[in-house]
Amino acid sequence: DVKVTQSSRYLVKRTGEKVFLECVQDMDHENMFWYRQDPGLGLRLIYFSYDVKMKEKGDIPEGYSVSREKKERFSLILESASTNQTSMYLCASRKGVHYGYTFGSGTRLTVV
Amino acid sequence: EDKVVQSPLSLVVHEGDTVTLNCSYEVTNFRSLLWYKQEKKAPTFLFMLTSSGIEKKSGRLSSILDKKELFSILNITATQTGDSAVYLCAVGGSQGNLIFGKGTKLSVKP
Numbered sequence: 001d002v003k004v005t006q007s008s009r010y011l012v013k014r015t016g017e018k019v020f021l022e023c024v025q026d027m028d029h030e031n032m033f034w035y036r037q038d039p040g041l042g043l044r045l046i047y048f049s050y051d052v053k054m055k056e057k058g059d060i061p062e063g064y065s066v067s068r069e070k071k072e073r074f075s076l077i078l079e080s081a082s083t084n085q086t087s088m089y090l091c092a093s094r095k096g097v098h099y100g101y102t103f104g105s106g107t108r109l110t111v112v
Numbered sequence: 113e114d115k116v117v118q119s120p121l122s123l124v125v126h127e128g129d130t131v132t133l134n135c136s137y138e139v140t141n142f143r144s145l146l147w148y149k150q151e152k153k154a155p156t157f158l159f160m161l162t163s164s165g166i167e168k169k170s171g172r173l174s175s176i177l178d179k180k181e182l183f184s185i186l187n188i189t190a191t192q193t194g195d196s197a198v199y200l201c202a203v204g205g206s207q208g209n210l211i212f213g214k215g216t217k218l219s220v221k222p
Contacts, residue, residue: 003153032211042214050208058209085168090154097208100146103154 006091006104013111017099019078023091031094032074032099034058034066036087043090049074081111103110114139114205118213124215126221129191133216136183143204145184150215152197158186184190191220216220 007022015070025033031050035043035058045058047066059094063085067075078085089110092101116137125131137145144162148155159168161177161184168175172191177184188195200215202210 004185021205031208043202043212045209048209097143097204097205100157100160101155101202101210102157103148105153 002074003095004091004102004104006087006089006107007108008077009105011107011109013023013078013081013109015082015111016024017078018109019081019109021076021089021109021112022093023074023076023093023104024076025093025102026072026074026096027093027102028071029093029102030071032068033092034064034076035075035090035092037090038087039104050065055103081109083111085109086111113201114211115202116211116213117199118199118201118216120216121214122217122219124219124221125191127192129133129220130174130187130189131191131218132188133188133201133218134183134197135185135213137201137203137211138182139203139205141205142179143208146188146202146204146210147175147184148200148202151196155200173217191218193222195222196220 004025031047034046049068064076090106091104119134122208143159146160147158158191159175164179175186201213
């Protein structure tokens with residue numbers, strides 16, 4: 001089974017801190033994604049990557065950046081955390097465009 | 113703008129009932145439609161549909177796609193409390209990414 005691992009289940013950070021959310025997949029998937037999920041808004045795409053060193057903005061990239069130095073790892077960075085970034089963050093990967101996503105367990109981030 | 117709309121947003125039923133969840137979409141260059149079940153954490157894959165009129169089935173769950181009318185339904189028969197979850201519909205479009213609906217929250221009462 002494909003495994004997508006997010007490093008933290010719960011995180012509490014202070015406003016202004018730099019926050020790193022890590023995601024690792026173990027099945028050599030090409031594509032990786034970061035979403036946030038909020039009540040009433042559903043899943044919204046932050047950034048995605050179709051290959052190593054490649055990144056593309058999703059629907060809500062403001063306040064975030066990403067890094068994909070190795071195929072298996074896709075990191076989401078909050079440059080200066082703000083309270084409106086309190087959310088559930090979900091990482092996903094897939095083999096290619098004709099395949100579904102496999103999700104990680106999510107990181108519930110609270111910014112205080 | 114691409115969009116996926118699910119209805120109803122929430123639903124409460126009793127064990128043994130049959131439920132139908134709806135998903136309509138407007139997506140450029142449709143590739144596929146997927147259904148996921150989300151309990152407390154990560155969404156888990158249920159079905160991927162690419163062709164109209166072909167039912168996919170897994171136990172008490174089934175789904176079908178109508179590409180002419182741009183919708184899909186997810187049926188759950190003889191519901192159980194373990195079916196309580198948020199059901200997400202997602203559609204793959206021109207960019208290749210999945211566009212998600214807001215989900216249907218299903219609560220099954222004993």
